[in-house]
Amino acid sequence: MKIGMLTSGGDCQALNAAMRGVVKGLSNNVDDLEIYGFYNGYKGLIYGNYRLLESKDFSGILTVGGTILGSSRQPFKLMRQPDENGLDKVEAMKSTYYKLNLDCLVILGGNGTQKTANLLREEGLNVIHLPKTIDNDIYGTDVTFGFQSAIDIACEAIDCIHTTAASHNRVFIVEVMGHKVGWLTLYAGVASGADIILLPEIPYDMDKIVDAIEKRHKAGKGFTILAVAEGAISKEDAALSKKELKKKRENYKYPSVSYEIAADIQEKTGTEVRVTVPGHMQRGGSPCPYDRVLCTRLGSAAAKAIMDEDYGNMIAMVNGETTRVPLKDVAGKLKGVNPKCSMIKEAKNIGISFGD
Numbered sequence: 001m002k003i004g005m006l007t008s009g010g011d012c013q014a015l016n017a018a019m020r021g022v023v024k025g026l027s028n029n030v031d032d033l034e035i036y037g038f039y040n041g042y043k044g045l046i047y048g049n050y051r052l053l054e055s056k057d058f059s060g061i062l063t064v065g066g067t068i069l070g071s072s073r074q075p076f077k078l079m080r081q082p083d084e085n086g087l088d089k090v091e092a093m094k095s096t097y098y099k100l101n102l103d104c105l106v107i108l109g110g111n112g113t114q115k116t117a118n119l120l121r122e123e124g125l126n127v128i129h130l131p132k133t134i135d136n137d138i139y140g141t142d143v144t145f146g147f148q149s150a151i152d153i154a155c156e157a158i159d160c161i162h163t164t165a166a167s168h169n170r171v172f173i174v175e176v177m178g179h180k181v182g183w184l185t186l187y188a189g190v191a192s193g194a195d196i197i198l199l200p201e202i203p204y205d206m207d208k209i210v211d212a213i214e215k216r217h218k219a220g221k222g223f224t225i226l227a228v229a230e231g232a233i234s235k236e237d238a239a240l241s242k243k244e245l246k247k248k249r250e251n252y253k254y255p256s257v258s259y260e261i262a263a264d265i266q267e268k269t270g271t272e273v274r275v276t277v278p279g280h281m282q283r284g285g286s287p288c289p290y291d292r293v294l295c296t297r298l299g300s301a302a303a304k305a306i307m308d309e310d311y312g313n314m315i316a317m318v319n320g321e322t323t324r325v326p327l328k329d330v331a332g333k334l335k336g337v338n339p340k341c342s343m344i345k346e347a348k349n350i351g352i353s354f355g356d
């Protein structure tokens with residue numbers, strides 16, 4: 001059996017753990033196994049940059065962050081466009097696959113990666129996708145790997161900020177990763193007792209944010225913590241068309257939305273505001289035990305699907321069980337936070353403001 005494997009898009013903590021799960025699941029059951037690892041995501045598949053991996057490559061990597069194969073972003077929308085030398089990328093990927101006589105490609109990645117995996121499926125390749133992203137925004141699985149590990153880090157950052165914010169009676173903003181969806185901010189914010197949580201899915205009203213800060217001041221609390229998603233957006237901006245928003249942001253003077261919110265709060269309340277951006281720390285370091293278990297299970301379930309020759313699926317976790325979800329049903333769909341979901345209601349019920 002010949003299997004190709006690649007990790008694509010932004011990395012996260014448990015990619016190695018997932019690949020180890022796949023390889024252990026196969027090598028335990030298949031005698032004649034060859035695993036080809038493609039370097040730097042789809043780039044390796046396009047340009048034939050790969051290595052035959054040995055089982056020792058997968059030893060000792062359960063707890064290691066990053067990816068032993070490297071990763072890169074290869075936007076889905078550019079896949080059908082030739083590269084700078086006129087190379088047809090899709091044909092190049094197919095040619096590498098057929099040249100190596102692969103039985104299947106195991107593709108680990110987020111939404112964009114999944115769309116390309118589905119494209120390769122449509123082109124006739126046998127593919128299996130494993131749902132990776134700290135954003136937890138992949139449709140069709142309850143959870144993605146990387147998410148829980150990233151929550152731990154974002155939460156730890158907010159916990160640290162809590163003590164300094166309290167000592168100085170300041171307003172603090174911690175910017176959490178997530179441009180399109182706010183799962184990470186929501187979970188890290190709730191887990192660390194943030195007072196205000198701003199998500200891309202719930203456009204904020206600056207007056208409501210100011211009200212929430214002033215309410216805390218009146219209650220004798222000198223500090224306020226905001227957990228703000230990278231993609232948080234004001235009600236005014238959310239009402240603009242994509243084109244209008246792009247134009248408005250051409251002259252944007254802040255490094256990110258958190259700094260804009262900080263300036264507005266400072267102007268409206270006179271309170272000192274500080275911004276902390278943990279950034280890519282949230283994707284780094286060792287996977288948490290939850291992700292190690294999740295990836296071992298998803299990887300093992302992927303190995304079983306390969307042995308069953310059941311291809312074209314994402315291996316998902318649904319209600320605590322691994323399951324095979326057809327890529328054609330999920331590719332291109334995004335799983336955002338529903339502003340009306342019970343978690344938001346429960347958070348509001350204990351006084352957390354979402355700025356709406």
Ligand code: F6P
Pocket residue numbers: 010073110133134135177178179230283
């Ligand atoms: O998709 C994962 C993610 O970490 C997002 O949360 C974040 O917005 C984005 O990637 C950052 O991308 P890059 O690493 O390319 O700067």
